[in-house]
Amino acid sequence: MKLGNAKLEEKVVFFFLFLSTLMIVVPVVLVIAVIISRGSSVLNWEFLTAMPRSGMRAGGIFPAIVGTFYLVAGTLIFALPIGIFSAIYLSEYSKRNLLTRIIELAIVNLAGVPSVVYGLFGLGLFVVFLKFGASILAGSLTLAVMVLPVIITASREALQSVPKTFREVSYSLGATKWQTIRHAVLPHALPGILTGAILSLSRAAGETAPILFTVAAFYLPRLPKSVFDQAMALPYHLYVLSTQVPNVRLELQYGTALVLVGLIVGANLIAVVIRSYFRAKKQW
């Protein structure tokens, strides 16, 4: 009798745990299914490579794709070196003192700042104060500041997961501190750092608020010529299509969303492949 109850309990618990887990999958599948079913009809070569026409109600989204690509590249250029260098400093050089703790607190808080606040910050600092204007430069810098804490945290974890033995072996062979970091630690932390970087960049690619005031052009049917140009970007273009332009075919909105999601999923897949490739190679 008692055993029967325990068995039933086991089944009930399993059912609810499994159901909760399933709940995670459902929205993802639904979102992707809806976007694909409604957006795939407009997806063709012209949509991807042509300029928008007749007030964005026809034509393609080429400048938005290019703009997003430039923004991500710019973010990478600014955020990756600074992020990796400060992670190396924090993980390998800094002592446990008040300054370090303040820096750590700053990073945690930076990660929690809403993205629209970054947009406002970018407007104030890069667009107005540094006189970059609304430009790819200002937008990239704003996005870079936003993803920095993520890159730093991921890089630090990657560095700290390199076994202490590697460092000791390196020192015992007469290597200096920088040689040890450069040759015995960094190569083995790089896969983790890259994974974190790609994930944070895919987040940057999808953000609307930080680029709203700093770079995004409402309607600019040409490609940017320099880093001081404004540019269209996919997330902002999607926002514009959905709320600012009357009488846009729904398919165009979903098509734009599909391209954006496709890019981000693609980037994340690359990150997953890198991670699993190096995890299989990793032997410690």
Added chain:
Amino acid sequence: MVNTDQKIQIQNLTVTYAGVPALKNANFFVQENEILGIIGPANSGKTTFLRTLNRLNDLDPRYQYSGEVLIDQKDIYRKWNVFELRKKVGMVFALPSPLPISIFENLAYGPRRDGISNRKRLEEIVEQSLKAAFLWDEAKDRLQESAMKLSGGQQQRLCIARTLALEPEVILFDEPCSGLDPISTAKIEDAMRELKKKYTLILVTNNTKQAARVSDRVAFFLMGELVEIDQAQKIFTIPKDKRTEGYISGRYG
């Protein structure tokens, strides 16, 4: 009194970690081209002593020392450059610790950091060190393979070879056979007997029989104190101290 046979001199050496003593007022010397075995139970200061000799203890912010350690009559903390010291005083760790790179690159790691980048020169160094560590025949055809693919015993000989690649004068062994089977252990011990012709060896071991097999002299540490140091034969047959006798006859540890 300057005795040139004495490769390493330890004078009043006391070591603490965060104030807790790990080694208390040790005074002894290590002779050139001998194997000094260091035995003693856990937490007796053996490894602490080894890691003082190549200043690897410096990495631990809680570490403090007093007294003097002289290598070639030069104080390791005041007269030696720490990186030069670590090249001269090689170390083989308790667990085989190859880096997850190729066998070749493991061996070239030290020389490369020392500024040698000539491929031919590196190849020579790799071959010589592997031969000296009795690994050449087993490894010569797979130098580009990952060092992690070697067996535990081979990995440990690789670590010895990696140390030899820097042409050291002293080699520290920190329980080098603790993770190895008897046959691999025998190979390491053979290598050590051969190496002492050119190098000065210090072997920390938990295995008193191993200390008896390979050491010329043996030091017995207990709770951070050097209890006794003497010819291996004497330590194992007529120890002066009751505690030494107790340890080697298996009463503690």
